[in-house]
């Protein structure tokens with residue numbers, strides 16, 4: 001697919017490239033599938049929760065690439081069905097689906113603008129999430145390259161800093177996540 005350009009409020013653009021595992025197309029309808037080999041991460045991505053507070057932008061981005069392609073080529077802009085397919089016993093063969101349209105595009109724009117604002121403000125908080133005894137790690141750290149560098153008390157550090165003014169861009173992304181503060 002062609003790269004996706006997300007326009008920012010100040011006129012700059014963020015260009016994102018990638019590969020989609022699978023795209024099904026039939027009579028102008030599209031379905032995007034992203035295969036996951038790991039455990040079901042219970043991602044709940046929709047426009048209403050700002051794509052899980054910016055943690056689940058992948059499907060929205062894939063759908064955007066298809067919608068932009070159809071728009072560029074002068075065809076009607078489709079609503080796209082997109083799903084994560086946890087296709088192993090580890091993931092219990094679960095599917096988590098979203099339907100991506102104008103509201104999803106708007107949510108993606110808002111998330112990217114929020115992340116851009118945070119990066120430009122130097123907002124890089126450690127956000128480990130909940131400690132999971134079963135896995136012996138924090139929910140956000142298992143696959144992070146910095147797991148061996150971040151301190152053992154990273155959750156306490158986050159709690160101590162979570163109200164800081166400098167973390168406002170991050171908190172704005174979490175504003176629609178009731179009960180989901182890391």
Ligand code: SF4
Pocket residue numbers: 125126127128138140141144145146147148150154
């Ligand atoms: S290891 Fe550190 S940087 Fe990585 S997710 Fe955990 S807290 Fe964040």
